[in-house]
Amino acid sequence: MGVSYKKLWKLIIDKDMRNVEVRKSAKISPATFTKLKKNEVVSLGVLLKICKMLECDIGDIVEVVNEVE
Incomplete structure (x- = not known):
């Protein structure tokens, strides 16, 4: 799993926002935002x-997907 x-990126586009604007407004570190871009697990708090x-x-903003091994 x-x-x-993908839903997050679509929502950001739909709201006519930029990624850096979302990151700074939500007070998320650049490293954590990079994890989001790589579809890696982040904390529920984030x-x-x-x-x-x-x-x-x-x-x-998030969905669980089956990974093909």
Whole structure:
């Protein structure tokens, strides 16, 4: 099982925002934001910060996907 943040990137585009704007507003480190770009697991706290900033639900920014081995 893995995670995909495709929904996050689409939401950022739909809200006409830039990635750096989201990162700074949500107070997320550049290293953590890089993890998001690589579809790596981040803490629930990070996801909640993003949700609060974007005024959305967790399901709007992340989904669990089956990884092919």
